[in-house]
Amino acid sequence: MVETVAEGRVRPRGRSVITWLRRLESATRPVDPQTREAMSRRWAELPDHVRTPAQTLGRIAVGCEGTHGVFPRCNLACTPCYHSRDANRVAVNGAHTRREVAAQFAMLRERRGPRAHAQLIGGEVSLLPPEDHAAALQIMRDHGREPMSMTHGDIDYAYLEQLATGPDGRRRFRRLSFAGHFDMLMFGRRGIERPPDEASLNPYRKRFADMFATLRRDHGVHSFLAHNMTVTPANVDQVAQVIRDCHGYGFGMFSFQPAAFVGDDHRWHETYRDLTGDIVWEQIEAGVGTRLPYRALQVGDERCNRTAYGFYVGERWFPLLDDTDPADLRVRDAYLRHLGGLNFAGRSVPLLTAKLVRVAATHPSLLVLAAGWTARRARRAGLRSLLRHRIRPVAFTMHSFMDAADVAPAWAAMQRGQECTEPRLRATQERLRACFYTMAHPETGELVPACVQHAVLDPVENAQLRRLLPLTPRRSA
Ligand code: SF4
16 A cells, blocks of 8 residues: 655655566566667677678677686597697686686676676586586676586586586576587597597487486476587588488587687698588588578678578478568568567566567567568468477577687787788688677786687687696695
């Protein structure tokens, strides 16, 4: 009950109702004002050539983030490997990981706004004891990040269980995101030290995905899984079959990384430059069995990233947006204008619904667009198939890192405020400016593209870490 005691004054209960309504209004705002501000800043920084109607940076999100120097070591060997040579000479140290993750994400939160997707990445994440791994994820969440742990996938269910549930056996995460990296260029996996081909890794891919299904069954922990794969001339002709064989395993994303000359040059064994993005993408399309319309939504620069979002119904894949269909492009434009910045990850269904209802109430024409889009998707997929099969969202993406030999001089020139004129270096600078994958350096206040981290900064950083965290601790005198 609200009682007025004098003009302009209300009793505490009245104030609490007003406070509650204010909180409700704030919580159901479609886009957080700080997120909107951070996205506007990102959009303003983007070079002109990527400010296209399809661009998502600065309109849906600020981009992805990743850690560096927090656990550089890995216990598998890859050819190629983008880690610098010293990475494997740095001891894993949970206290160091927690400290660095906290510092890097405090900076990312301050400079890039309250929400982003972020990768807990470095060497092999499962070399961290589960408690330190869980603490790092929690730090990232506390900074508004939706974390994804990057692993080679050679892990045991017991590790996952300890990560998800904690020492008291109680669930500590309702949802985990993992990317498992599987390809025949990785050596030392238990049970298959030197994979003869990609197909021989399928049981390991399946086992990895199955562990998360078990985790959900045993502890109610949901998961999002990505499948990562490096592509070189040695395995490019097997990409299509990997997709055909594994699309139903439970991965929500298949990500392919054409190899670049970056990291440890002892592990460069092939002529990666024979491989173009078009060749790899053709193989991905062959595996999916249809054209992948990656121009509907662009993430940064097309030379760095292609992504096609869609879903399987049975064995057939359908795009969420067809980049040749004007009606779909109108949906895309309306989404970017009115829903860009709305964060779906980690939100409860009632809260998301409330946000969407507010948007629809202000822009009722969106409902007409949404109805048309749904009808088109249903027509394409076929009602009978939709009734027979579950819809499985699966995205396909290709991320093409750049060679260290290009990134180093291009970045050095950018630091001096110089534009490169040599075409290859000019293209490198354009891509670095449109980068969607950022790493933070609290010690210098710099935010850098991951290409710069791996090509320029990692070697120095890991040499320092090697002294700070030696594999064999020095004896005190
Ligand atoms: S990390 Fe490199 S390849 Fe990836 S988006 Fe950034 S600049 Fe492009």
